[in-house]
Amino acid sequence: MDYNLDSQTDMGFKKCVRIGSELIFNRATKVWLYPEIIYNLYIKLFDYEKYYTNVQNLPKHVIEKKKNELAQKFKNKIKTGTDVNDGEKKCYKGLLETLMDSNDAESGLSDEDIKSHVITIVAGGFETTSMTGSYCLLLLAIYPDIQDRVYDEIYSILGDSDEPFTFEQTTSLVYLKQVIHETLRLFPTAPVMFRELQDDVTIISGNHTLPKGTICGMFPLITHRNPELYPNPKSFNPDNFNADNVAKRHKYSFIAFGGGPRNCIGMKYGLLFMTLLLSDVLRNFSVHTDMKLSDMKLNVGISLQNTVGFPITIQSRKQK
Numbered sequence: 492m493d494y495n496l497d498s499q500t501d502m503g504f505k506k507c508v509r510i511g512s513e514l515i516f517n518r519a520t521k522v523w524l525y526p527e528i529i530y531n532l533y534i535k536l537f538d539y540e541k542y543y544t545n546v547q548n549l550p551k552h553v554i555e556k557k558k559n560e561l562a563q564k565f566k567n568k569i570k571t572g573t574d575v576n577d578g579e580k581k582c583y584k585g586l587l588e589t590l591m592d593s594n595d596a597e598s599g600l601s602d603e604d605i606k607s608h609v610i611t612i613v614a615g616g617f618e619t620t621s622m623t624g625s626y627c628l629l630l631l632a633i634y635p636d637i638q639d640r641v642y643d644e645i646y647s648i649l650g651d652s653d654e655p656f657t658f659e660q661t662t663s664l665v666y667l668k669q670v671i672h673e674t675l676r677l678f679p680t681a682p683v684m685f686r687e688l689q690d691d692v693t694i695i696s697g698n699h700t701l702p703k704g705t706i707c708g709m710f711p712l713i714t715h716r717n718p719e720l721y722p723n724p725k726s727f728n729p730d731n732f733n734a735d736n737v738a739k740r741h742k743y744s745f746i747a748f749g750g751g752p753r754n755c756i757g758m759k760y761g762l763l764f765m766t767l768l769l770s771d772v773l774r775n776f777s778v779h780t781d782m783k784l785s786d787m788k789l790n791v792g793i794s795l796q797n798t799v800g801f802p803i804t805i806q807s808r809k810q811k
């Protein structure tokens with residue numbers, strides 16, 4: 492979207508999204524913050540409103556910029572993004588342009604709607620993928636034999652070529668995808684989600700009934716570390732996600748992207764993005780660390796933080 496999230500001041504988008512996320516998590520987990528009146532007082536008392544306001548500034552800026560750009564292109568009769576292959580080089584519309592094309596009375600997407608979509612996509616897609624990439628590289632640094640296997644797979648497809656992966660080639664990176672899934676099993680970067688029950692639900696095993704209207708928290712971290720689903724659940728074993736083992740388990744034994752009709756809308760894009768990112772890093776560099784899996788200390792919030800950081804060194808493969 493042509494916006495550098497790192498070129499930010501203290502009150503930048505990244506910081507505001509982080510604080511806003513903490514507020515959402517606090518509200519969901521602290522019963523005394525449930526009543527609207529108390530929550531509003533709490534926001535005012537600690538001057539949290541400014542963070543909410545500031546989160547709006549990035550999408551406002553991005554939308555304004557895109558509008559000007561499109562108007563300029565229209566004026567100069569320059570072709571904008573199109574999904575139609577009309578014999579010339581195919582050029583795809585970006586997300587923002589697609590949303591703005593829907594900004595008419597018929598489809599009913601207002602500027603306010605577009606702004607909300609931009610916030611949702613950036614907030615939902617940024618931290619999750621960047622954190623998963625970081626966890627994955629750290630795990631591969633901790634387990635060099637697994638890293639070698641990933642590298643061999645990449646090399647078997649691209650050899651010494653400098654060309655980027657094509658989409659078809661990424662479908663052959665089967666072991667790397669197992670590694671990404673196993674990373675998300677141990678470290679689901681979105682560690683909690685909620686559902687409000689639309690009907691009474693009976694939990695057969697415990698003979699309990701949860702009444703309609705109950706808000707239930709779902710915690711992938713707990714499901715993913717259940718030894719009945721994953722033997723040796725605390726160890727890093729990408730073979731948990733080979734085709735045979737996946738076929739043996741219930742589909743909701745892996746819920747890093749949630750489940751049901753409101754699961755993660757960006758799952759396929761996120762997996763493809765991480766596959767490309769990691770394969771690109773690993774074909775050029777090897778990663779190393781002195782850390783062990785047992786050294787990792789987790790902090791559960793709206794995202795899953797590794798409080799000891801990601802101490803990795805990288806070495807160019809060409810200098811070996």
Ligand code: HEM
Binds near residue numbers: 679753756758760762
């Ligand atoms: C490693 C990557 C990602 C992980 C682990 C992840 C995880 C999740 C989870 C657990 C949910 C809640 C699902 C539920 O309640 O059942 C969710 C929802 C969502 N995610 Fe992701 N996500 C990732 C990447 C992305 C990306 C790249 C985007 C956008 C480009 C995105 C956009 C969204 C949106 C918009 C929702 C809300 C969907 C709805 O409420 O209908 N996510 N994600």
